Amino acid sequence: MKKYTETHEWIDLENGHIGISSYAIAQLGDVVFVDLPEVGKEINKGDEIAVVESVKAASEIYAPVSGIIVEVNETLKSAPAKLNPTNWESAWFVKIEIKDKSEADGLKNHEEYEAMVG
Amino acid sequence: MLIDEKNLNKTAVDFPDIPDFDSLLGDARKEKDLELFGLSEPEAMRHYTKLSNKNYSVDGNFYPLGSCTMKYNPRVSEELVNLNGFANIHPLQPESTAQGALKLLDLTASYLKELTGMDACTLTPSAGAHGELCAIFTIRKYLESMGDAREIVLIPKSAHGTNPASCTLAGYKSEEINTDETGRIDLEGLKLRLQKNPEKIAAIMITNPNTCGVFEKDIVEIAKLIHYIGGLVYMDGANFNAFVGKMRPADIGVDAMHINVHKTFGTPHGGGGPGAGPVVFVKRLEPFMPNPRVVFDGEKYSLKDEENAFGRLRTFNSQFSVIVKTFAYLISCGLDGLRQVSEDAVLNANYLRVKLKDTLHLAYDENCMHEVLFDDSNLKEIGITTLDIAKALIDYGFHPMTVYFPLIVHGAMLIEPTETESKETLDRFVDAIKEIIFKAKNGKTDEIMNTPITTPVQRLDETKAAREPILNCFCK
């Protein structure tokens, strides 16, 4: 199940995938580059874990919960051009091993998030 | 075209035959010759002249780039920097043989101190951002000398990006402070912020007039508040052109300010540089400003290093030629001229404000200083964007204004006409903008969105450039 942060990240609590919402991508414009972390890195909730860039903006992606990076989506690095706002929603950036699922309790579900971004 | 395989053996420089000799390069000797494209002399002239024709410039075009102060650059300066006694002197030659150059540096510093009311001046920073860094380093060294470097520098949201970037380099955390509905620092918000952990705040960085083109009316009180908590006030002097001779930063409580001589004092921008970013300081900061300093002992000038200085910013003393041009500009204008410069700059900006306020939407409906800020709130219904207006202006022979900065205003258009434009030019610019909006309102949005069409290339694909960067002719 996906949970959303107020800074537009989502985390799938079942598989540990983290991505950003289509709303955030639409704000950013055409994505030109994605900077991903190293596998094995330990992260705390709120840490910057990746950066996604358009021509004239850069947006940091923060960890919705704490954990360890177990996998990064290398295909994003080579092919940001293939993605548009709709399929970004399903594109994960990193996969983490979640340390404590209860950290996600305060996050929003899909409906609540949609209501927030209007 | 320079980049062409057949140019690999060409040259425009003839050399005498060099008789064989035993070289002393040891094992550093290169094995394979360097390959560089070359041109004969006439081809070089043609190549670069053609390229020059693809540029807009202040010499040829109205260039109202907000925040950049694109004013006329006096040509006498270009001649004077090439005088033998300036152009061919070495930064390390005996000081007794460079007295004229050192005197010129000292005189320029005196002018800048007098105009700002400050006590000390360094000319070493190479550009505006370098000057900011210089000021923050100086402030840090001063605070360290008092036993407390502190941690935070406050910066309004509307500031140039160089401000927070400079703070990071000086080991400070920059913290944004809010602006009110007039684009100015939110004084009440600032007061609240100062209650939180005043002992950690090292300084505030204020651009004044701010990047929205309005004067920070509360500046005297802001400075008092910052001084009260033991912090220092740094003023970004990018907008000095609005008040030269009309206000001395020292009188409003500023402790340090950099000056972009390539903005305010008419030295050319050169397509991106070189600039120079002298910084003026109050007395208590003087011991900590960078090396080297120009010193006069009553008889002779010299360059000296001081022990308490925070360090050094560049290889040699200054962007010397740029300072020569600065000095030539300062003495050309004189005090009367400098005051008139600021008055005309502010008058021109306000003239554009009233002439355009019914066509474009003013971000803040009040008097502006030397630049005027519009936003895009009335463009959406017309069906064009800020970028479209910028590009359409090109076909009228105007360089666009600054767009999408400051970031706090949506679709910002920041117009800085400067004092060196005539009323006729301003009127033509106003007419052009009115015509663009008229066309857009009358079903010609496609035409506007297709501009410019008179340029060597049309709108370029910046996404492609950033996705697969080709940064030189060898990139695949």
Added chain:
Amino acid sequence: MRFLPLQNDDRSLMMSDIGIKDVEELFLDIPSDIRSKAISSIDLPEGLSELKVANTLKSLSKQNISCDDYNSYLGAGANQHYIPALVNYIISRGEFLTSYTPYQPEVAQGTLQVLFEYQSQVAKIMGLDVANASLYDGASALAESIAMALRINKKKKVILSGNIHPYYLETTTTFIKHLGAEIEIVPFNPYEEEDLISKIDGNTCCVAVANPDFLGRVSSFNGLSEKCKENKALLIVTGSEPLALGLIKSPAEIGADIACYEGSGLCGKLNFGGPSLGLFATKKEYMRQMPGRVVGKTCDKNGKEGYVLTLSTREQHIRRDKATSNICSNAGLMATAFSIHMAMLGGVGFKNLAKLNHSKAVALYNGIKDAKNVKVLNKTFFNEFAIKLNGIKADELIEKMMEKKIFAGVTLNKFYKEHEDILLISVTECNKSKDIAKFITALLEV
């Protein structure tokens, strides 16, 4: 005032359109006591005519003795070179001189293409993949290189060769002081070779060396890059005389990850040390960590080739406190001059100019190498070397030579107080053979 187009009747008309009677009404946001203070306190002369300005500056310029007035062997970070007249002519054209940073690419293709060609030339000269569109100067380029290395491998230990120009070392330590690095500068010793390799370990972030170094020595730094690679440390090569790279191994041939040089010697005249030009190049993999502006090639909507500023998300106007550097204005016009000069020289001319410099320096070396009163300290050099004097201090020698209208060189004690008897001598194509012969005689007579 000659720079102002507005006349009083224009001003009146404009004020009436604005709805004010006096321009002072536009300054009311500035507190009135502050304004009055500025009016009453500032004391500066009235403006001058262009003729008077020219005369004032001419008279100041005449209080200097130039390196054209005297025969000059001054170097130590700034070498005098002859620059073809076409270079200054082109950069004096208003289209290059009076344009801004090329934010609007459609009206700045001239500047952008020149910078693209400049980036190509700098990358080629350094042997590396990519170059930026310039930094302020050699010293600040070294500082930026170290800051970049700290970002790349996140290690702390920075090793700086003591043979780098002392002003570069000072600038670098000033600049990176607050970035959390542990800086180790190898003590300067003009007599013995430096051992850098043994200092490198797993904690080393980067190592910086100069080639030619401060004393003019050139090297291939055998084993250095291997040791760096083993320890995942970056190798940075710097210097103030890039012309040497026409004859000596490029930074890439030594194994450099980053190269940064002072380029102003090949742009124009000495100008008392400024404006300057920081050349900067690196490997493609580090492209997004570069400081400064970068030009890239792209197409317009009709498929026509053109150039734009790119990779802007690294920069301060977007990334603010997280930018790779705070730099905004750079050395655009100097980069333009450098690029024109390189295009005029071509590979052939660049090598010939380097060879001419080296041959003249060798001629001076040959003339004094067997002398009793001076000893050349260098085993290798390009166009500059150090001599140790016997029985006279460098300062005194400089004074004596000035009587013969010679700037003999730079004394080392300007940088290192303890070295009072070492003189740095630079020889370039500007030194005529017959003057070099006279200088040799004068040196042998001291």
